[in-house]
Amino acid sequence: MPGSVRTPEMLETASVLQDPALYLDREPSLLAFQRRVLEEAQDSDNPLLERVKFLSILFSNLDEFFMVRVAALKQRLASGSPDGIADLLERIRADVKSITDDAYETWRQLLPELHQAGIELREYSELTERERGAADAYFRQVVYPVLTPLAFDPGRPFPHISNLSLNLAVAVRDAKGVEHFARLKIPDTLPQLVSVIDPDTPGHSRPPLIWLEQLVAANLHMLFPGLEIIEAYPFRVTRDAEVAIQELESDDLLETVEEAVWQRRFRAVVRLQVSRSIPQHMLDTLVENLELSSQRDVYHVDGPLDLGRLRQLAALDRPDLKDAPFLPYTPTEVKSEEDIFALLRREDLLLHHPFESFQPVVEFLRRAAADPDVMAIKMTLYRVGRNSPVVESLLNAIENGKQVAVMVELKARFDEESNIEWARALEAEGVHVVYGLVGLKVHTKVALVVRREGESIRRYVHMSTGNYNPLTARLYTDLSLFTADEQIGADVTDLFNYVTGYSAKNEYRKLMVAPVDMRKRMEALIHREIEHAKRGGRGHLIFKMNALEDPGIIRSLYQASQAGVRIDLIVRGICSLRPGMEGVSENIEVRSVVGRFLEHSRIFYFHNGGQEEVYLGSADLMGRNLNHRVEMMFPVESKRLITRLRDEILATYLNDNRNARAMRPDGSWVWEKMGEPVVDSQAHFLIPSRST
Numbered sequence: 001m002p003g004s005v006r007t008p009e010m011l012e013t014a015s016v017l018q019d020p021a022l023y024l025d026r027e028p029s030l031l032a033f034q035r036r037v038l039e040e041a042q043d044s045d046n047p048l049l050e051r052v053k054f055l056s057i058l059f060s061n062l063d064e065f066f067m068v069r070v071a072a073l074k075q076r077l078a079s080g081s082p083d084g085i086a087d088l089l090e091r092i093r094a095d096v097k098s099i100t101d102d103a104y105e106t107w108r109q110l111l112p113e114l115h116q117a118g119i120e121l122r123e124y125s126e127l128t129e130r131e132r133g134a135a136d137a138y139f140r141q142v143v144y145p146v147l148t149p150l151a152f153d154p155g156r157p158f159p160h161i162s163n164l165s166l167n168l169a170v171a172v173r174d175a176k177g178v179e180h181f182a183r184l185k186i187p188d189t190l191p192q193l194v195s196v197i198d199p200d201t202p203g204h205s206r207p208p209l210i211w212l213e214q215l216v217a218a219n220l221h222m223l224f225p226g227l228e229i230i231e232a233y234p235f236r237v238t239r240d241a242e243v244a245i246q247e248l249e250s251d252d253l254l255e256t257v258e259e260a261v262w263q264r265r266f267r268a269v270v271r272l273q274v275s276r277s278i279p280q281h282m283l284d285t286l287v288e289n290l291e292l293s294s295q296r297d298v299y300h301v302d303g304p305l306d307l308g309r310l311r312q313l314a315a316l317d318r319p320d321l322k323d324a325p326f327l328p329y330t331p332t333e334v335k336s337e338e339d340i341f342a343l344l345r346r347e348d349l350l351l352h353h354p355f356e357s358f359q360p361v362v363e364f365l366r367r368a369a370a371d372p373d374v375m376a377i378k379m380t381l382y383r384v385g386r387n388s389p390v391v392e393s394l395l396n397a398i399e400n401g402k403q404v405a406v407m408v409e410l411k412a413r414f415d416e417e418s419n420i421e422w423a424r425a426l427e428a429e430g431v432h433v434v435y436g437l438v439g440l441k442v443h444t445k446v447a448l449v450v451r452r453e454g455e456s457i458r459r460y461v462h463m464s465t466g467n468y469n470p471l472t473a474r475l476y477t478d479l480s481l482f483t484a485d486e487q488i489g490a491d492v493t494d495l496f497n498y499v500t501g502y503s504a505k506n507e508y509r510k511l512m513v514a515p516v517d518m519r520k521r522m523e524a525l526i527h528r529e530i531e532h533a534k535r536g537g538r539g540h541l542i543f544k545m546n547a548l549e550d551p552g553i554i555r556s557l558y559q560a561s562q563a564g565v566r567i568d569l570i571v572r573g574i575c576s577l578r579p580g581m582e583g584v585s586e587n588i589e590v591r592s593v594v595g596r597f598l599e600h601s602r603i604f605y606f607h608n609g610g611q612e613e614v615y616l617g618s619a620d621l622m623g624r625n626l627n628h629r630v631e632m633m634f635p636v637e638s639k640r641l642i643t644r645l646r647d648e649i650l651a652t653y654l655n656d657n658r659n660a661r662a663m664r665p666d667g668s669w670v671w672e673k674m675g676e677p678v679v680d681s682q683a684h685f686l687i688p689s690r691s692t
Helices: 010-017 026-042 046-078 087-114 130-147 212-218 255-264 280-289 306-312 340-346 361-372 389-398 418-426 487-499 519-535 553-562 624-627 639-655 681-690
Strands: 151-152 166-173 178-184 193-195 209-211 228-239 267-275 298-301 349-353 374-381 403-408 432-433 444-453 456-464 476-483 511-513 541-544 566-571 588-593 603-606 615-618 629-636 661-662
Touching: 026 046, 026 087, 026 151, 046 087, 046 267, 087 298, 087 306, 130 228, 151 361, 166 280, 166 432, 178 681, 193 212, 193 306, 193 661, 209 212, 209 374, 212 228, 228 280, 228 432, 255 361, 255 541, 298 456, 340 456, 340 476, 349 361, 349 639, 361 374, 361 389, 361 444, 361 456, 374 389, 374 487, 403 418, 403 487, 432 487, 432 629, 432 639, 444 487, 444 615, 476 624, 487 511, 487 629, 511 519, 511 624, 519 541, 519 624, 519 629, 541 639, 553 566, 553 588, 566 639, 588 639, 603 639, 615 639, 639 681
Parallel strands: 267 298, 374 403, 403 432, 541 566, 566 588
Antiparallel strands: 151 178, 166 178, 166 228, 193 209, 228 267, 349 476, 374 444, 444 456, 456 476, 511 629, 541 603, 588 661, 603 615, 615 629
16 A cells, blocks of 8 residues: 655645635535525526426525534534634625525526416415415315414413424404414425316316415414404524434433434524514514524525425426436346346446446345345445335345344434334344444445355445435436455455444455545545656546545645646535645646536546556545544446546546536636537436437
């Protein structure tokens, strides 16, 4: 392995590179990514309902941003952490306001286009008398039975407002002229956009749509009979979801995670969204009783709250307004080889999802579960999804007498409840289930199949940059590698011994494993490239990842740039590195690709003086991944596959002039749609899929 010796010159350079001004804050960088998502909604080249989909994604992303990142900053501020947090929160507020204002303006611009396409959204007040009658009938039959108004008075405390719930704040007046406040939750179990179908007009194919909260507000008299409805305004609450799990004090991690998930429901409010027209006295009531730390946590909205609900609109069956459907491509070698194990004994197999089918992964596990020569299956599960064929294969393997061990990461944020269910289901069937490691998330994605072949044992391994979830495998770009390499198989066995048992192993044969040796080896590989450049060679690094935030890695990249190494970074979201700074990073270019699919694959290419090396893995270059998660980067050693990754996949991303944005030194991004020929990387990768 390359060494990690630091010369005095390197140490001096490293000291200069400690300057905080050389590193961007992660939260504004993440909001810049949300701006790029918004640009997809604003792009008239995208089909209409795809633009609506991007608006929905933007608002869902912002919800998570507040629940996690803003919540964490507020926790630090409350605990008296370093200066600068208050200023950062104020900058976040300004950025969020700018993004959401632009998003609502985009939504207003889309409304006429939707209307022209036969999708008509109206205000309740704009309905005809007959349409109002039809809408009110739907309210009485379907909505009214679900609603539960909750009063707030001296005898009844202010009701609990659940996270991300949409509500109406209602003011009513009784016969004595006394005003009262009530809260009414808009049920999220019903369609948020109501089709107003006039029963007297059969066959109406395109009924208008109205927002559910407007229908409820128009019928409040049914919920408060005998009272005068003074006013009603929608509001929405976002709570802190960043719950610290006290693992070291836990006797049962599963129960501890369950308790933490329950506690999340009652965490502090970090954002209150209200209608711009809400009167101050009603807003004061909400702010006081929700115990907001500041009026700065209130966000006024000029339009319907929570445009994340537009996912319902994006799901309409209107293929003429969406991207063309595609059928994932199954590589010829997989289709022509009935025995996946025989194929892997000949050569490694690389799959590029979603362009290439995820089904070979499912079939690999199904075949292993049924094969009489397979003795054991071990795998990690991080986000597996519902009705999982992967879990079904594991259960079949138990029925067929295999030894099955599964590491289910209970701490996968927002998937905790699903993973708890799967852990219990697997355990009930006799699977050896490990819940996680104290202080670490197990984020690596790997499956190991141990098979008896004659008098020997052979190990088959599947490793991926993404989850074992067939649904997200159609939405995210990821890379899978199958191999029967003996040393990788031995490394993966050691890795499972680490996560299921006790192991103090501090190095692996071919894998980089966090938090064991990934940081050290990654920095050593970067510094090896520096040595090649210093000797007059052609130093070149190409890294593709979701996020780049770790200061130590960034310093190494700055040092590489200073040494003349050419560095191309493809970073989907957070990027704390500043490219293009004279004397520091003028040899670094950063680009981000945002398109139809969520970029999720991680690729790390090292030119290495012509002896190229490529690693794939589950880890981003962030402190949390390198220090606080079990992660794995695995080498691609086939020359054929290295060439494919370099010339077909990475080169296409680097040449993208349709969906790529370039990063400036100040952290802003430039979207330069260039001339001919147009290179749309994701569309390019879809071409083989369309030919099947």
